[in-house]
Amino acid sequence: MRRADRLFEILQVLRRAKGPLTASAIAEKLETSQRTVYRDLAALMARRVPIRGEAGVGYVLERGFDLPPLMLTPSEIEAVVLGAQWVAANADKTLSAAAEGVLAKVAAIVPEHLRELVDDPVVGTPPARHKHPDGTVDLGRLREWSRKQLKLHLHYTDAEGLVSKRTVWPILVGYVTGVRVLIAWCELRRDFRYFRTERLLSVDFLDTPYPERRATLRRRWEAQLK
Template identity: 40%
Template sequence: MRKGERLFQLLNILRSRRGVVTSQEIAEQLRVSQRTVYRDIQALSLSNVPIESEAGVGYRLRPGFNLPPLMFEEDELEALMLGVKMVQGWSDVQLGDAANRAFDKIKAILPDPLHTRHHQQNGWLIVPDFHRSHVSRFSDDLRAAIKGKRQIEITYQSLEDKQSRRELWPLGLVFWGRVWTLVAWCQLRQDYRVFRIDRIQQLSQQEVKFQTSKTLSLPHYIAMQESKDEGYADSTAQCKSSGSKD
């Protein structure tokens, strides 16, 4: 756990108690040593957090202390809400639920007037998710393979209904507004290839791991597309229409 996150959790422990809390209790909750707790208490005190201590008893926050809430302008809140709804409507269930939980945390600290206004008006902003299960198919497995740098094998059906099996190094996911695409290094072609997720019929992760480099990565692929004479827009249109450059 990073120090900043640990300090935030320590502060929450102190805020949640009406009385004192011992260093041992804090250490057990944070799964650190008491010595670390002492250092963290000192760091918070030096940051002007009013922590009171009673020798041999424990610590507590001075009564009346509250962290200032994060303040959002109304249009900032609407921008965040739009982002959440886009994730919910156009990505998989796992990411959609995570976006919703994150926004719940934001709403929990809003001042009452802004919270009430948002609750009364949030129905006007809608991102339909009619095709969510279709366009985000296999995205959970693909994200896991990309993060773990694991080779995958897919059965792919082109728009011409031709099926092929490919062993790929998955590099990244790109959303074009209607479809998600996978940018990958194709072992068969020994080159970059782009596949529409909704055209993948089967997918399996393999034990083989790969490494990216300056000349084999998603940024490198994007840079190559941008440098082509026909321009990046032509590449985008090709990805949408064919899903693969074969």
């Protein structure tokens, strides 16, 4: 969990608590160490977040404190809505559900006079006309291995039906209308390659980290596109 996310979760835990919470109890809820919680609480209090702590008793968030509202312009809201619509129509089931969740959250936090931009938008994208043929590949796991910077071993068939085996370094799962691709550095070709997900016959998710940072690889790939 990123530190910014953890700080937010600490505030949420304290807000929901019916009484003081010890650092140990907070650490258990966040599945982190007590030392980390102490450090995060100190950081929050240094930013003048009204948290009171008493030795042997626990920590309390003063009543009346809240996070500043999410401030979005009408155009920013429409951009979020349009993007979420496209993801809901064209991404895999996990991301589609996440996109719908994002819209529900945005609708819940924007001011009342802007809510119509989410509930009855004037921007839209066509619904998917056909189901994306992903074969048996788990796109969520492909994204996870890209984030973890771990190698994949692919059993792949190309447009001519030729089958090959590749070890690759995944950097991106691309969602294009009508097709989805894994973008990766191929050890066999010593270059970046695109692998259509419906042509992946099998994927071995290896525990081997690849030697370069994904951000560096992505910059190199983007430089080739220019």
